[in-house]
Amino acid sequence: MATAAAHQTDTAGEDTATGGYERAFDAAVAAEERVEPRDWMPDAYRATLVRQMAQHAHSEIIGMQPEANWITRAPSLRRKAILMAKVQDEAGHGLYLYSAAETLGTSRDELLDKLHSGRQKYSSIFNYPTLTWADVGAIGWLVDGAAITNQVPLCRCSYGPYARAMVRICKEESFHQRQGYELLLALSRGTPEQHAMAQDAVDRWWWPSLMMFGPPDDESAHSAQSMTWKIKRHSNDELRQRFVDICVPQAASLGLTLPDPELRWNEERQRHDFGPIDWAEFRAVLKGNGPCNEQRLSQRRRAHEDGAWVREAAAAYAAKRTGRAEGERA
Amino acid sequence: MTDTDWPLWEVFVRSRRGLAHTHAGSLHAPDAEFALRNARDLYTRRGEGVSIWVVPSAAVTASSPDEKDPFFEPSADKPYRHPTFYEIPDGVKHL
């Protein structure tokens, strides 16, 4: 529970007892026990979780933008309703994740500050633009598909509040990927122009989606420790491979191709081989040089700044009423 | 004044009549009325609930993990509180 009192871990006897606490913590995590907010935990575990949950929450709310870009232009009322509900879910998921992060003694304001000032990241995938309606479908199918591949194991994350938030999110997201796939299918089977629109979107989103799993295992800075702590359950490369294997037959059913000439079934490995990922692009986008980094962050900052007077008004109203109520009692 | 002044609330949802309210999560709101409305929008938008409680997070007093042993262990050595403690001859019904 995210109470201010509840996140304070007792620090009494820190010097002498930490070793004992740490052994107990490691043993509990190894035994698949869940860690809860008030339990003792290593500082680095706490810091890793806050960073990861914050980044995840930021990704949800920045991720609203590329799709919201099409709400006003959705080509049928049915699609418009679906898209609005989906973007709304993303705001909701951001809320669940910020709450989960707050159980560790940080506040949403603090995390938003870090996002707005560029000190915390969000998923780089959202720094790519949505240029056509088909991009909404490609995001649902590929980006949400990759996210789900990443997120399903997080439902068993060692940190209880994060795992619980992920269970709720995964349940709600099951429609996100399907609507994207259905949207692309309608385009692929539609007019030649619609089909071309769908293929173009898949061509542009495929590689960035593979990058969502993060750098290759031998370059991944935090992976090993996160695996021991059971914050992470599978390596980046393992999840990426799983995703490729899932997508290949789905693309065939869509009647669309994946833009990788080296993509083929490897009988020996019983998995698909795929071509090299352009990690230079990944690093450039991560560093702020993607097509939309500046735009996404400035829209977010503007929404926050423009909304300040509204949040202040509601807080002032609540304070006045508390004051009045106390005045009446006195 | 900043929005830090929107305190955190804990949300409890009764998913259907006959069940207890269970903790669903938390959210920020300027006051109780908005906490209820935000909770309705956020935690029951797929028809998950028939009733909601909101409680200021600051009003919750939690047991501390250091008290875990004195709080919870004593009950572990009283197996006679559980029905499986008692042996009943085969064939005796409605017990």
Added chain:
Amino acid sequence: MSATTATTAALALGDDALVLSHRLGEWAGHAPVLEEEVALANIALDLLGQARVLLSSAGDEDELAYLREERAFTNLQLVEQPNGDFAHTIARQLYFSTYQHLLYERLAAGEGEFAGLAAKAVKEVAYHRDHAEQWTLRLGDGTDVSHARMRAACEALWRFTGEMFEPVPGLDVDTDALRTAWRESVDTVLRRATLTLPEGPDSGGWAAGAGRQGLHTESFGRMLAEMQHLHRSHPGASW
């Protein structure tokens, strides 16, 4: 009631819901606080659901939404007004949802064409009205800045309110009684919010019946252009 008057009424109510839903959808990613993203989207989705039922009763929902010209839309000018700041959006919500709630209560109680739809929608709209009232109180009685903004918004949108009480063919309601109830309710909320009912004229000097006659404000054409362009670029396509 003849088929055509029923259609006229369905289009008027359906266009109100569609256009306001579209405007609220423009807030996505721009709301003042995350919780409000969720709330505004809920209202937009309710309205879009109502619009789809109403338009489908008058024809094909997508043809009606995407292929009519501006002059064929019969929504109120109030709902097409740009979002402005959050105060404008809330003032628009207060004026419209109070009207819609009172109207749907009356339709639900009657035996006309729209009783069934209104009975379902009235619960949704009651929530929209409550949301608008709660925010009106907080903005009106919040800070000096919010008070000034809310007052300005209520004043600016006031001249679009008279149109709500023009009779609509096919809607069997006493529009004078509706106006009285509406004024009373809005007046009460504004007073509690330390604001007052605007005193200026509640309709423009030029437009007789305005939106209900297919006469709109300039921004509406741009809104429709954005809404319709993709659908119109692919004639006959399915989505």
